[in-house]
Amino acid sequence: MKIAITGGAGFIGSGLALELQKDHEILIIDKMSSNELLDNGNLECFGHFKNLLDFDGELYVGDIRDEKTLQKIKNFKPDVIFHKAAISDTTVYNQNKILTTNLNTFKDFIELSIDINAKLIYASSASVYGNQPSPQKVGVEDPKNPYAFSKLMMDKIARKYYDKAHLVGLRYFNVYGKGEFYKN
Template identity: 80%
Template sequence: MKIVITGGAGFIGSALALELQEQHEVLIVDKMRSNVVFDNGNLESFGHFKNLLDFNGELYVGDINDEKTLAYIKSFKPDVIFHKAAISDTTVYDQNKVLSTNLNTFKDFIELALEIDAKLIYASSASVYGDAPSPQTVNLSEAPKNPYAFSKLMMDKLAKKYFDKMHIVGLRYFNVYGKGEFFKNTTASMILQFGHQILAGKNPRLFEGSDQIYRDFVYIKDVVSANLEALETKSGVYNVATGKARSFQDIVDILQKELNTNYPCEYIPNPYKNAYQFHTQAKLDANFLYTPQYSLEEGIKDYLNEIKRLYEKEVNV
């Protein structure tokens, strides 16, 4: 197949590209990292060339807001579009910027996919659930609390209008971790951040009550599998997670066991206490035949060599 991956130099997009390139013709479209920042000081784009060092397909540097980029994608005539590009920063509160980039361009991609008869698999987000009680369930628990989450919910609502017209699947990612996330900077998972704290010989720093703060952590290899399954499943919006909630304390304990350390943890006040998710756990849809293969223990163990490599080659230089 001919496959386009927007945001393909980012975390999930690059993992998907590296998996697909052996059997398919892959075009990555990415804005790529620059010095441009949002009002909050965070980078506008996390796409990084180091995520693509093993990529052998084609890279097109372009903005999804640009008609020229859409025209190039159309000329490639893909069979499948994996649409991962977006403003994904939950702390960007410029509603015009977030919604015009995430929602308006999504309509463009729907129309493009319809025109060229391509399957469209797009990134939604568990952020649409806000602080809804667990288990978070599609069509039941949506309560977005920031413009990014709202943009993803509106994308899902738009997609539903096309379920009977095309193959379109939205994947609501929960807390994804694994190879390729390092260049997300401070938004990289706490699994990576705790790992590097421990490798630096520092006491892991957790929020007070971290043994009671739960997340549904899902490994990047399972996320790639979910994207591949989305090619065969019926149109819909589906959670991508493990269906099991684990605590931040669990992460530190697993890492210390794997790294053979026993540093005492430091517990600090949670500055986000009034607007914090204290428990996320996905309800998985039996109609979506994706089955997570990695527990938190198994995912961290598989990820550990990459955590060490990043510490040696990127952090400790």
């Protein structure tokens, strides 16, 4: 199976790539960490080469907002796209930056997955629930920041494509482990 992983040099994406490369051909798409900072002073991108020291597949350094990056994935013809790339910092309040990166590109990935007949598994977030009491319930969301709002809107778009695409959204709660250090 051929698998593309956006955000594949990040914390979750790199762990996924390292595990899946044992049995599959992997293409990682990542912007990679640089000195670019967000409005809160934190790094814009957490992709780090040290997360990929044991990676044997193909790495493409590109931005998910760039048409060339989408074309690279299309040409690779994956069976599955794991879409993990996003601005994931919950303390960023630049709504334009968060929504153009996380939300606007998501529809492009849905359309790409339909076009190439690939499954799309994307990262949503438990942050969509805000301060709702446990147990949280789908349909009772209350996002408290632009990141959480972007993920809720992605989920709503995914529902609209339910009968046209094979989509799975994973609402991650707190994740931690090897490679988390590079999140700075």
